[in-house]
Amino acid sequence: DAGVIQSPRHEVTEMGQEVTLRCKPISGHDYLFWYRQTMMRGLELLIYFNNNVPIDDSGMPEDRFSAKMPNASFSTLKIQPSEPRDSAVYFCASSQLNTGELFFGEGSRLTVL
């Protein structure tokens, strides 16, 4: 079975532009997580879903960030408008029955100029 698939792998954009990151979780997994990796805070949880329903979005830094999961096989994380401080690697992860053993994608490296 394919792992968690994220796109794009790299994104370079200018301040003020909209950014959309995409994730396809592992089939059969009912939890999906979005994390952001920074040097200062490590892996920071932004939001997670259970059965496509957002459970905890307290980690979403600002209203500029939004996430959706329209179905069990797809999720998006959108930043609008983007700012240079949003530059980071964004990871999507999925798990089954929330065992804690998350399977991560390869990440999307975002650079906002």
Added chain:
Amino acid sequence: DQQVKQNSPSLSVQEGRISILNCDYTNSMFDYFLWYKKYPAEGPTFLISISSIKDKNEDGRFTVFLNKSAKHLSLHIVPSQPGDSAVYFCAARERTGKLIFGQGTTLQVKP
């Protein structure tokens, strides 16, 4: 406020010696603790875990110790190998299912 902390950003050890990575947490309600390993340009991968009702779990060269009274856990790698060089993240799970990670420790194992 960081509920899970890895206070050592980096660690360097000689091949064949023991590597000890440390992690502290503040929330006594965490029910599960995990360690993840991350290579550059890849996502983190699960390494080993321990339930809050246990104090030790061993898997080959990797052992995780949990000291609940001190709210501290550690990962021991014996013997360390150059291929173990990576970033190691400690994570703790809340009963709600939320998984909180530390900042990571970069381990370098020198040949």
